[in-house]
Amino acid sequence: MLQSARIESTADGSPTLYIPELDEHYHSVNGAIQESKHVFIDAGLRPIAQKSKNISVLEIGFGTGLNALLTLLEGKKLNLNIHYTTLELYPLPLNLAEQLNYPEVLQTKDENLFINLHQAEWGKVVEITPNFTLHKIETDFSKPNFETGNEAFNLIYLDAFAPNKQNGVWTQTVFNRLFGKTIQGGILTTYCAKGIVRRMMQQAGYTVERLPGPPGKREMLRAFRPGG
Numbered sequence: 622m623l624q625s626a627r628i629e630s631t632a633d634g635s636p637t638l639y640i641p642e643l644d645e646h647y648h649s650v651n652g653a654i655q656e657s658k659h660v661f662i663d664a665g666l667r668p669i670a671q672k673s674k675n676i677s678v679l680e681i682g683f684g685t686g687l688n689a690l691l692t693l694l695e696g697k698k699l700n701l702n703i704h705y706t707t708l709e710l711y712p713l714p715l716n717l718a719e720q721l722n723y724p725e726v727l728q729t730k731d732e733n734l735f736i737n738l739h740q741a742e743w744g745k746v747v748e749i750t751p752n753f754t755l756h757k758i759e760t761d762f763s764k765p766n767f768e769t770g771n772e773a774f775n776l777i778y779l780d781a782f783a784p785n786k787q788n789g790v791w792t793q794t795v796f797n798r799l800f801g802k803t804i805q806g807g808i809l810t811t812y813c814a815k816g817i818v819r820r821m822m823q824q825a826g827y828t829v830e831r832l833p834g835p836p837g838k839r840e841m842l843r844a845f846r847p848g849g
């Protein structure tokens with residue numbers, strides 16, 4: 622699927638990938654960094670950090686590693702201990718990841734962190750910094766028993782390709798499984814705002830909010846597992 626992937630620039634000056642076969646971008650063309658910060662950091666990581674300094678994240682779709690990098694950087698600022706598990710069916714070749722200049726756009730002091738995320742071995746828990754461990758799992762999360770390593774997470778980033786691009790991925794079975802992996806009081810956040818997705822989340826047991834979306838998108842969804 623990645624043979625024809627190409628890097629494109631988005632409106633905030635950060636890059637994303639475009640897959641011609643799916644006619645799909647990895648991020649919003651209105652701003653890749655802007656979208657990831659809005660949906661995953663501001664609507665997910667920051668609120669969870671107010672409840673706990675020890676955070677276990679499950680990401681669906683490691684892709685460019687942008688969410689992982691932003692989470693690592695924000696975790697440093699907020700003094701968090703983060704265990705980050707990420708699932709990916711189509712890992713990017715390293716030479717493609719090396720061309721994504723997120724550290725430069727973000728003006729991070731430690732430029733190696735981004736490439737360290739990509740170089741971390743798949744299937745192993747790797748310490749990227751003393752406060753951030755990464756577990757990349759090559760798996761198909763649409764399969765009923767997708768592998769997630771840890772049993773439960775207080776934060777889930779649902780960042781798969783859009784429902785109209787991937788049949789069989791945004792299903793009730795997947796949401797039921799994700800609900801079972803969310804600890805009470807935990808959050809699942811996604812850029813997707815579709816009514817059918819919101820109803821599947823509710824059916825699984827989540828309480829769901831519609832929040833203003835990032836630039837170019839009216840709404841996004843945030844789901845809580847009640848309790849905790």
Ligand SMILES: C[S@@+](CC[C@H](N)C(=O)[O-])C[C@H]1O[C@@H](n2cnc3c(N)ncnc32)[C@H](O)[C@@H]1O
Nearest residue numbers: 682683684685687709710711761762780781782
């Ligand atoms: C919208 S992109 C976002 C990726 C990433 N979060 C980022 O910031 O670049 C969706 C990602 O989900 C991955 N993906 C698609 N189908 C999948 C599946 N069935 N199982 C696991 N990962 C999948 C894609 O390869 C891609 O990396």
